[in-house]
Amino acid sequence: MGVGEVFWLYVWLIIMANAGMALYGLIMRPNVLKKIACLTVLADTSFIVLALIGYRFKYPVSPYVMTSWAPDNATLTRFISESVDPLPPTLTITAVVINLSITILLVFLAIRLYEVYGTLDVKKIAMIKKELRGEQ
């Protein structure tokens, strides 16, 4: 196993650990705001994965921005041989905005939840719901 494989394995293990930690917080932690924060962390980890998919482990490597405004064929060939893939970043920007709108809506709903139940702890909310059902 060469240095490249060890590095790739390390990066991938870190990403899996981050995703697993975010999932743990999302499922096991009772507070709704912490669940929302863990959800954003999970989404951010997926952005890192997308960036890794588009990246090229070589040198020199450049971003997808053309510096020449009237490129000829030689410039284009060199640019394509150096540049990273532009498609994953595009999907990532879409994902950032969609994730942001989801988070805004979730935070508003969480505040509404607090107004109705007086707590953001999902275990307490479940108990209150059970009591309400028992009274009826």
Place this chain on the structure above:
Amino acid sequence: MFPVLHLVMLAVVLGVSFITIYLMVQERDLLKMIVLSAAQSTFYAIALYILLVPDVVLAYIAVAVGIYTALLMFAVKKTERFEEA
């Protein structure tokens, strides 16, 4: 073999981000959790910068460090600050 300093930086930044996420999930004070979440976003932004996606870095910095933090701060101010066990 090519220059690998940026890849070493990537490895370090990702490792530190894991520690930050661990601390964030453990934290009971939600305000501290939000600050740790912003720190984690900063490390992720550095990683994205090393991975050469400048558009995503600009959007991500503004969204994750600015808007998420403000949004969750407002929400914590409106609701409760501490998470029970």
Place this chain on the structure above:
Amino acid sequence: MTGLVAAVSILIVLFALAYGLVVLGISGPPAPAKLRLLGEKYLYYMINPATKYFTAESPEGVSAILWDYRGLDTLYETMVLFGAIIGAILVYREYLHSEPGKTGKIYGLSLIVRAVSKIIIWLTIIIAVAFGFTGQITPGGGFVGGAAFAVVPVLLALVYTLGYARRLGLTHRRALLLRATFLLLLVLVIITPLIAGGYVFQNQAKPGSSFSFPGRFIDSTPLGGSIFLLNLFELFAVAGAFTVAFILLGVIASLKEGD
């Protein structure tokens, strides 16, 4: 019991991740020598004077894909953001008409903070608009500029209080009007080629339709045709959406204190 379920689900997700990306090699080995074919084509065509029918006249790859090659995706993404804001307003509709903090008195943070924030607010506006204007040449663009713009209402609400922001004329109705206006302009830019006899979301000339947005500025700076206009309109649309969201949050937060 919950712990067991959590452990099992986390393990399943992690194994799927590991299997999908390492064993099947979706991202390939650690050193892909060649680019994927689709990405290579985008990079080849995005500013290529030799291929008249495929170029987007934008030297920035992401902007070219975002607003030209895969424009419809981005349009629907904008719609999703609009829907989220409308949903948030629907949840809190009755509070928006209660008009809290109408004293108009500045009782925010200290004078030094307010003076520094004034400079930072203007700088943020300049940077955000610059992102929108140069999105087709350098990294940046509509979403980035709009997200940077959203820092302004947050700073206004935190440092100057919401009442002062309202006295400046920053109301949720105006922000929503800004959002709707620029979304309409966006749609107008999208259907202009259709009116001129071309295709929807057409940027440069295509076979069967010679309509083309101006690809270059006077001094041959790339304009990206419709990409420039769409970036600019998207900037103000996104800024309006976030301003509505933060005004709403500020109203809710101040109501809690007043009660």
